[in-house]
Amino acid sequence: MNISLSRRLIAASTIALAAVAVIPTTAAAAAPTAAVAAPFAKKALPPSETLASTPWKTTSARDAQGNRVALDDPAVSNFVGWAYFKADGTFTMYNLDDSPKMHGDWSVAADGSSRWIAAKDANGAVLFQRVVPIVQLDKNVFTYRVFPNAADQSVYYDIVHTRTNHVEPGTGGRGPGAHGGHGTGNGGYHFNNGNAH
Numbered sequence: 438m439n440i441s442l443s444r445r446l447i448a449a450s451t452i453a454l455a456a457v458a459v460i461p462t463t464a465a466a467a468a469p470t471a472a473v474a475a476p477f478a479k480k481a482l483p484p485s486e487t488l489a490s491t492p493w494k495t496t497s498a499r500d501a502q503g504n505r506v507a508l509d510d511p512a513v514s515n516f517v518g519w520a521y522f523k524a525d526g527t528f529t530m531y532n533l534d535d536s537p538k539m540h541g542d543w544s545v546a547a548d549g550s551s552r553w554i555a556a557k558d559a560n561g562a563v564l565f566q567r568v569v570p571i572v573q574l575d576k577n578v579f580t581y582r583v584f585p586n587a588a589d590q591s592v593y594y595d596i597v598h599t600r601t602n603h604v605e606p607g608t609g610g611r612g613p614g615a616h617g618g619h620g621t622g623n624g625g626y627h628f629n630n631g632n633a634h
Contacts, residue, residue, distance in 0.1 A: 482576075485544065487549075487574055488522045488543075488579060489523060491576070491600045491601070492521050492600075492601050492602070493520040493522075493579050493599065493600065493601065494518075494519055494520075494533075494603060495508060495533075495596060496597055496598065500512075500594055501593050501594075506594060512585065513594050516596045518530050518533055519533065519601070521605045526543060527543070528541060528542070528543045539556040541557040541563070541564075542555045542557070543555075545574075546571075549571055549574055550570060550571060551568050551569060551570050552568070552569055552571055569583060572595050576600065578598070579597075579599075580596065581595070581596055582594070582596075
């Protein structure tokens, strides 16, 4: 009996020590995992880098009441196409048939509230400047608002662009033309005043 009791005490002691040893080990093992995972968590890019991170395609438009507007509707057709915002602060835009539309300089407000562009002619002279409020900007969707009449903010159209892998025309198939980064604007622009070109 003494041997049997001794074996039971040894077995119970072993189980107790094993349980005590496993609990701190499990907790200690979990802590480094959390600490290691944090550096690999995805961080949101600044708005200008988000815009420059991918080419964009105009995929829809909506009026102030939320109704879909056909992309060939004269109220929105000037805003339809492919857009490539480059990290060096320049942009190029094309119609959906890949014909050239415009090029120039761009920037996004640091808080992501608006986008500025200055379209230029072949000699670099500014043709027009435009600021539009940004409705949504994330890695998959870029939506801005245009006002046909700047004096009447109740009438507007939201121009929706989605991320694409469309190769920028004229680049020789070297892949999507946006490379991340941000541009710089330098004031003197109007706020979407009729969006005239």
